Amino acid sequence: MPSVRRQFLSPIAAMALLLCSCAPNQCGHRPPAAPIEPSQTATSDSPKIVNEPTIRVRIGRQSQRLTIEGPDRVTIKAEPDQTVIVPTPLDLARGHGGWYNHGRALFPSASDRLELQPLGGNILNVDNRPYPGRIVLTAVSPSAFDVINHVKLETYLPGVLERELYDRWHVGAYQAQAVAARSYALACLFETPHRAHDVEDTQASQAYAGFSNNSKARQAVLDTRGVVLSYRDRVIKAYYSSTCGGAGLSPTEAFGVNGPPPLSPHQPCRWCDGTKHDRWSTITRPRSTLEKRLAAYGRFHRLPIKDLTRIKGIAIAERNRFDRPTRFVVTDQSGKRHLLRAESFRHACNWSDPSAGLSPPPHRMRLGSSFFNVTLTGNRVSFTDGRGLGHGVGLCQFGANRMAAQGTDPMDILRFYYHGASIERAY
Numbered sequence: 001m002p003s004v005r006r007q008f009l010s011p012i013a014a015m016a017l018l019l020c021s022c023a024p025n026q027c028g029h030r031p032p033a034a035p036i037e038p039s040q041t042a043t044s045d046s047p048k049i050v051n052e053p054t055i056r057v058r059i060g061r062q063s064q065r066l067t068i069e070g071p072d073r074v075t076i077k078a079e080p081d082q083t084v085i086v087p088t089p090l091d092l093a094r095g096h097g098g099w100y101n102h103g104r105a106l107f108p109s110a111s112d113r114l115e116l117q118p119l120g121g122n123i124l125n126v127d128n129r130p131y132p133g134r135i136v137l138t139a140v141s142p143s144a145f146d147v148i149n150h151v152k153l154e155t156y157l158p159g160v161l162e163r164e165l166y167d168r169w170h171v172g173a174y175q176a177q178a179v180a181a182r183s184y185a186l187a188c189l190f191e192t193p194h195r196a197h198d199v200e201d202t203q204a205s206q207a208y209a210g211f212s213n214n215s216k217a218r219q220a221v222l223d224t225r226g227v228v229l230s231y232r233d234r235v236i237k238a239y240y241s242s243t244c245g246g247a248g249l250s251p252t253e254a255f256g257v258n259g260p261p262p263l264s265p266h267q268p269c270r271w272c273d274g275t276k277h278d279r280w281s282t283i284t285r286p287r288s289t290l291e292k293r294l295a296a297y298g299r300f301h302r303l304p305i306k307d308l309t310r311i312k313g314i315a316i317a318e319r320n321r322f323d324r325p326t327r328f329v330v331t332d333q334s335g336k337r338h339l340l341r342a343e344s345f346r347h348a349c350n351w352s353d354p355s356a357g358l359s360p361p362p363h364r365m366r367l368g369s370s371f372f373n374v375t376l377t378g379n380r381v382s383f384t385d386g387r388g389l390g391h392g393v394g395l396c397q398f399g400a401n402r403m404a405a406q407g408t409d410p411m412d413i414l415r416f417y418y419h420g421a422s423i424e425r426a427y
Contacts, residue, residue, distance in 0.1 A: 070088055071125075116135040117134050136149075148196060158217040165397065185206065238421075240417075247268055249342065271403050282386070315329055
């Protein structure tokens with residue numbers, strides 16, 4: 001949507017790639033709070049967004065078919081200028097380069113893109129889930145397509161909050177999360193002009209439930225409408241995760257990507273002490289299985305560790321100033337050292353590859369974060385002193401909820417986790 005970007009957004013520098021981990025998906029209802037007033041409004045030098053933008057959320061990947069059960073009729077447009085109005089339910093598929101409905105040709109040799117718009121409402125029921133806005137199908141092969149929800153940003157955000165936060169959590173945590181999620185989405189939108197989507201609907205970006213009727217989530221978004229986090233007049237990609245375990249990471253430490261100073265931890269977080277994921281029990285894995293997972297991860301990412309056959313040693317190589325591991329080193333039987341960033345190592349240890357006979361680790365055996373100690377004893381690898389859940393960059397959701405419950409203003413929560421960021425109204 002380059003034309004939409006030119007209409008709504010001034011140029012802004014691209015931000016970093018992401019990896020996002022979330023709290024379990026819950027929804028709930030709490031009394032609304034007073035609207036949030038940012039500490040400042042956007043200055044003449046700040047990025048300008050004249051109107052509320054549209055975000056493009058990929059909700060289906062490599063889909064073979066798609067079912068739409070409502071509303072009664074749907075307008076379907078195919079590029080360049082074909083339009084039909086079709087009654088529901090729809091059973092859409094792609095084959096031989098064309099589009100089909102219930103097995104019958106709809107656009108047998110049309111474009112690679114279909115746009116679906118509801119008639120008589122603004123909700124489409126897609127595969128048993130309601131979505132606001134439009135649905136765009138983008139062909140990725142002669143027989144498969146991605147499903148992308150084009151939705152106004154303020155309508156999108158309640159569906160994020162519903163999935164990211166627990167039902168019982170304080171409304172102040174919802175308000176802080178709304179500002180972080182809005183900033184994150186805008187930063188993603190600015191960096192994706194050549195892609196068909198801006199964000200995923202999973203923890204790879206921000207979890208998204210589609211249309212949300214959650215009154216607390218909707219009110220928190222309304223209370224903070226247009227409010228974002230910025231640094232030097234640029235919206236920051238406001239990462240967040242479930243529980244930092246007392247110490248966070250910078251984007252460089254976690255993912256190997258640059259980020260502005262507000263995304264680096266500036267002091268320990270004590271607010272998540274004793275919460276659900278603050279500490280976790282020792283996890284012990286067979287060395288042989290871990291070797292296979294690390295090698296499979298290396299093959300997928302084309303890293304030298306792909307040739308790993310036997311682990312001779314494994315240890316923390318570096319820590320940050322808050323004593324959280326930032327790099328791990330794996331030594332193979334030849335003495336070669338493989339250095340991996342903390343989050344890369346965690347994901348490698350949890351790696352699955354059905355073609356190699358590697359199923360995902362059982363939930364109780366998954367490494368929830370990269371904040372742990374590791375030891376190799378004989379044929380067993382033990383992960384001890386585990387802390388937190390998620391990557392630990394930016395806002396700690398469990399910490400934010402405790403701060404809110406103890407009376408901290410939502411904007412002060414944001415100032416704590418994004419130290420040095422400006423809080424301003426973008427539109």
